[in-house]
Amino acid sequence: MCSIIGYTGKLFVAPILLQSLKRMEYRGYDSVGIATMNNGKIVTRKGIGKVAEVAESLDLLHMPGRIGIGHTRWATHGGVTDKNAHPHSGCTDDIAVVHNGIIENYSALKAELIRLGHNFKSQTDSEVIAHLLELNYSTYKDIKQAMIETCKKLSGTYAFVAVFEDGNISAARYDEPLIIGIVDSGCFISSDVLGFLEYTDKAIFLDNKDIIITNGTTLELFDFDGNYVTRPITQVAWELGAADKGKYAHHTLKEIHEQIRTIVEAGNQNNERLHSFCDILANAKNVFITGSGTSYHSALIAKHIFSRFAKIRCETIMSSEFQYMLDSVDDKSLLIAISQSGETADVLQAVKIARQMGSKIISVVNIPTSSLARISDSFLSVNCGPEIGVAATKSFTGQLSVLYNIIDSMCNGCVGISSDKSEIIKAIQQVLDDEINISKIADTMEDVKDIYILGRSLHYPISLEGALKIKELAYIHAEGIAAGEIKHGPLALIEKNTPVIVINPSDSTYNSTISSAYEIKARGATVVGVSDKMDDVYDHFIKITKVRDNLYPLVEVIPLQILAYYLALKKKADPDYPRNLAKSVTVK
Numbered sequence: 001m002c003s004i005i006g007y008t009g010k011l012f013v014a015p016i017l018l019q020s021l022k023r024m025e026y027r028g029y030d031s032v033g034i035a036t037m038n039n040g041k042i043v044t045r046k047g048i049g050k051v052a053e054v055a056e057s058l059d060l061l062h063m064p065g066r067i068g069i070g071h072t073r074w075a076t077h078g079g080v081t082d083k084n085a086h087p088h089s090g091c092t093d094d095i096a097v098v099h100n101g102i103i104e105n106y107s108a109l110k111a112e113l114i115r116l117g118h119n120f121k122s123q124t125d126s127e128v129i130a131h132l133l134e135l136n137y138s139t140y141k142d143i144k145q146a147m148i149e150t151c152k153k154l155s156g157t158y159a160f161v162a163v164f165e166d167g168n169i170s171a172a173r174y175d176e177p178l179i180i181g182i183v184d185s186g187c188f189i190s191s192d193v194l195g196f197l198e199y200t201d202k203a204i205f206l207d208n209k210d211i212i213i214t215n216g217t218t219l220e221l222f223d224f225d226g227n228y229v230t231r232p233i234t235q236v237a238w239e240l241g242a243a244d245k246g247k248y249a250h251h252t253l254k255e256i257h258e259q260i261r262t263i264v265e266a267g268n269q270n271n272e273r274l275h276s277f278c279d280i281l282a283n284a285k286n287v288f289i290t291g292s293g294t295s296y297h298s299a300l301i302a303k304h305i306f307s308r309f310a311k312i313r314c315e316t317i318m319s320s321e322f323q324y325m326l327d328s329v330d331d332k333s334l335l336i337a338i339s340q341s342g343e344t345a346d347v348l349q350a351v352k353i354a355r356q357m358g359s360k361i362i363s364v365v366n367i368p369t370s371s372l373a374r375i376s377d378s379f380l381s382v383n384c385g386p387e388i389g390v391a392a393t394k395s396f397t398g399q400l401s402v403l404y405n406i407i408d409s410m411c412n413g414c415v416g417i418s419s420d421k422s423e424i425i426k427a428i429q430q431v432l433d434d435e436i437n438i439s440k441i442a443d444t445m446e447d448v449k450d451i452y453i454l455g456r457s458l459h460y461p462i463s464l465e466g467a468l469k470i471k472e473l474a475y476i477h478a479e480g481i482a483a484g485e486i487k488h489g490p491l492a493l494i495e496k497n498t499p500v501i502v503i504n505p506s507d508s509t510y511n512s513t514i515s516s517a518y519e520i521k522a523r524g525a526t527v528v529g530v531s532d533k534m535d536d537v538y539d540h541f542i543k544i545t546k547v548r549d550n551l552y553p554l555v556e557v558i559p560l561q562i563l564a565y566y567l568a569l570k571k572k573a574d575p576d577y578p579r580n581l582a583k584s585v586t587v588k
């Protein structure tokens with residue numbers, strides 16, 4: 001989603017804001033803007049494009065001042081235009097505002113403000129915040145009161161930062177993340193720790209309904225009722241180096257390659273934490289697992305392995321559907337939420353509803369300081385470091401690794417992943433070494449309109465995940481299909497040369513899936529096999545190494561990620577920044 005950043009301190013603000021926005025650009029990226037305050041005047045420059053492009057065309061780097069705010073936008077209300085880019089001001093340039101979230105009552109507020117004589121310049125919901133703040137500031141002549149009155153009028157979700165002509169910066173948070181980074185005589189306000197981690201690891205995570213005002217020297221923190229509050233300073237522990245591309249052309253490729261390490265690191269859980277997590281799980285009456293997108297695919301794998309090894313029956317519900325499926329959620333239920341970011345609005349909403357119904361919440365999350373981690377009764381961290389590529393890759397296999405480790409801990413090591421990862425590491429290395437072969441298979445698919453992926457049992461969620469990667473990275477229609485279902489309808493889609501990827505390692509699903517492969521081949525499909533066992537049915541073959549049956553998902557998803565990456569390159573799409581997508585979907 002959008003990223004917001006504010007800085008006030010000793011340093012020139014424009015280079016700092018630009019650097020922070022670049023670090024957070026993965027969250028959303030159709031337009032960029034900065035407002036700086038210098039000699040009592042606020043100057044705003046903004047436009048569509050990526051940070052580097054807009055910075056160059058508008059010379060953002062040389063904007064003067066030591067106080068300012070910045071924004072990268074992921075459009076929700078209003079198209080991708082220069083005018084809709086943030087920061088927004090009211091009728092004058094006395095205040096500039098950047099916002100992340102959605103103001104649900106913006107049209108009523110806008111109508112009222114227009115009636116009072118305000119002129120709007122954009123189609124965004126965010127601009128109402130600037131006008132409201134302007135109105136309230138001119139009424140109360142006090143930033144604190146103006147912020148409180150403004151927040152009281154807004155409904156929806158928001159984190160916004162405003163810079164005032166007198167040099168103060170103020171920010172408010174409601175259901176969108178907002179974090180303060182403390183530096184010597186100054187501070188950052190950001191939607192992501194990556195916005196300031198280069199300068200400080202001291203962070204204050206604002207609670208919902210917190211407002212801050214800072215002039216760089218003092219910092220006031222209060223709630224929407226005006227009561228002063230204190231929040232602890234947390235030390236955040238991520239190495240920034242992990243956010244660089246290293247020797248790779250893209251973050252996505254780097255993150256695919258990192259999996260050889262991150263799958264192992266995901267298994268390094270604190271024992272006490274792991275046992276407390278497993279105790280809650282073992283004692284739950286009804287278990288639900290939720291997540292969105294890729295994290296939902298992890299939930300589907302969890303459902304299989306929890307049932308297979310720990311005899312725990314669970315229901316998986318996509319987070320966006322959770323609110324419609326509440327009939328059996330109660331105070332004896334447990335909701336397991338899986339999320340890379342821990343900030344996905346649909347996931348947080350599911351958790352909120354489950355909590356209201358009395359359920360316990362445990363989560364598997366990559367960002368230990370995220371909203372999800374903080375509202376869970378217990379959480380396990382995926383430990384894969386920042387994932388910058390918009391498409392989830394290492395966080396997916398990291399989530400699976402955590403889930404396998406949970407089961408191992410509950411069934412005395414029956415999966416065997418916690419005691420011996422060497423087999424998996426070898427198998428992943430073999431797939432990574434096969435990158436050129438996979439890229440050549442991508443060459444053969446450049447012009448196709450549809451790709452189907454078949455898999456049975458544990459391989460079915462991987463077929464869904466592979467299809468999601470191809471859709472989002474290469475903009476090709478792709479569908480994961482349970483192999484046994486092909487004859488119940490999808491077979492009608494198969495024509496001469498339709499590419500079908502068949503995930504078929506030599507486990508208990510092998511014989512049935514190879515039959516499905518022959519059925520589609522007989523209808524003219526071009527069959528791509530992903531297996532440890534070669535067969536004549538395959539027109540192209542991606543070899544994977546044999547591993548213990550239940551661990552195949554950790555390995556077989558990687559060639560699909562690589563394939564999607566190379567398809568994106570073929571299509572001249574930027575794999576790190578797929579069109580229309582954002583890394584953390586913090587709006588519903």
Ligand code: F6R
Binds near residue numbers: 292293295338
């Ligand atoms: C797909 C992808 C998305 C996310 C989804 C949930 O590659 O990245 O589908 O998986 O938006 O995000 P998290 O896991 O952060 O809750």
